[in-house]
Amino acid sequence: MRTALALAARGLGNTWPNPAVGCVIVTRGPFGDRIVGRGWTQPGGRPHAERRALDQAGPLARGATAYVTLEPCAHHGHTPPCAEGLIEAGVARVVTALTDPDPRVAGRGHQMLRAAGIEVIEGVCGPEARAMNAGFLKRVERGLPFVTLKLATTIDGRIATASGESRWITGPQARRAVHAMRMRHDAVMVGSGTARADDPDLTVRDMGAARQPIRIVIDSHLRHSTDSRLGRTARAVPVWMIHTAAATDAARTDWASTGAHLIEVPEREGHTDLTAALRHLAAEGLTRIFCEGGADLAAALIRANLVDELAHFGAGALIGAEGRAALGGLDLGALSDAPRLTLIDVAPVGADTLTRWQFGI
Known part of the structure; x- marks a missing residue:
């Protein structure tokens, strides 16, 4: 077996x-x-x-x-x-x-x-x-996909300098490991801030992937440029844009013209309703989603209890308090409210360390 x-x-x-x-x-x-x-x-x-x-x-x-x-x-x-x-x-x-x-x-x-x-x-x-x-079991039993949240930080938990420089926090072996993780998920997901700041393509490279993951952007207003890497390649590798009613007709038309799949979901307290978004993605057939940021999206997913596993790449570097934190606010009233994770695995990846943690135990 x-x-x-x-x-x-x-x-x-x-x-x-x-x-x-x-x-x-x-x-x-x-x-x-x-x-x-x-x-x-x-x-x-x-x-x-x-x-x-x-x-x-x-x-x-x-x-x-x-x-x-x-x-x-x-x-x-x-x-x-x-x-x-x-x-x-x-x-x-x-x-x-x-x-x-x-x-x-x-x-x-x-x-x-x-x-x-x-x-x-x-x-x-x-x-x-x-x-x-x-992932398959969670989709069938609960109507949600399995979500792996990836973070790559310095020892002091920073993902970028104060100016936003982040390439590269971790080394080449860690970045290759990320591509291997993308390949084992149905989709790769980022927030609109990360999409605009990094202009990522979110594909699996140099690994002979049989099937590229769906590329998903949580972008309530559809502000990400259609002239981005994602917009220019949406017909070659699928791009799904999660937005709300706040997206203008012009933005919807522009993104539809790239070949992207547009998915409108409700708002909750002025932000994209992530639970509704993930339920929609599960209904579309997705079972495993790999979230690569940014800090606000990561925190929002954690607050909504939508993350199943955390994959943390730790680099032997220090940036300091002026650097950008890995997570946005979690709205904790007391230390006892902090999410407690269960360690699954620890492994060296080149000069960095990968720790995997499980939520919900």
Whole structure:
């Protein structure tokens, strides 16, 4: 199952709105177990992991065990159900990590397999599978995407000098790691201030990405220039602009002409309603969003309890109090109100350090 999970992870960022699933088919012979088929969900969500593994295994699938990181689908969509494919292939046993919460499946895949006389074992490496597919699960169960907030700061928590200079706080290895993180998410999101200050392109570069992430800007008034990198490349790599009713007709027309997808959401207390925005993005199929700033957007997401994981790149540098802080205000009345995060991992990345923290525990 851990091999299947490693295969599933290859699909992260490429399979939305479908889950990233891995499948390993194993036969048992006189000299021990042998893997005869491997598969993972392909870009765009088709073909499914089970189909790929069954095609590779061929007739060797008969009597074999299939390890699948998520319950095989039981409904007809663009392709026949994977549960049906496993039955037709003649596998003897199916081991799964999770039940699929999608109402079209939700236990029906397991039932179909058992009804065909196949032994089904559930819950193997379940916590690992839930963590790997947290985005898909959160979208189905709560109608929201999984949000990773990335911060890159000096030791004293600054993201730029007083004049706004920020290139580069961290070193080249850390920046490459950020591209790898972008590649494992469905979308990259920034606020309008960061978009205007940095003119980013927000793509994955030099990594052979199978699918570029959607590029999202939270820009209530659509003030970001259509002559920016995002505006000039919106037809080549999708750009989604989140705005409110405050955006002028002229700004909407200009951005629509670039090929960008415009999404109007309500305001809350004079600002973009981020919960409504993320619910809309989930409804559009996004499961995993990588937020790269800026400080006000990061703080607003935290205040709204919309961040699931923080990826913090720490550089061995000091800027001082005159530098720009990593976060805007959190409106804390007391220290006991401060969000408390759970440390997931610490790793050196070149001359910098990456710490990953989990919210909500």
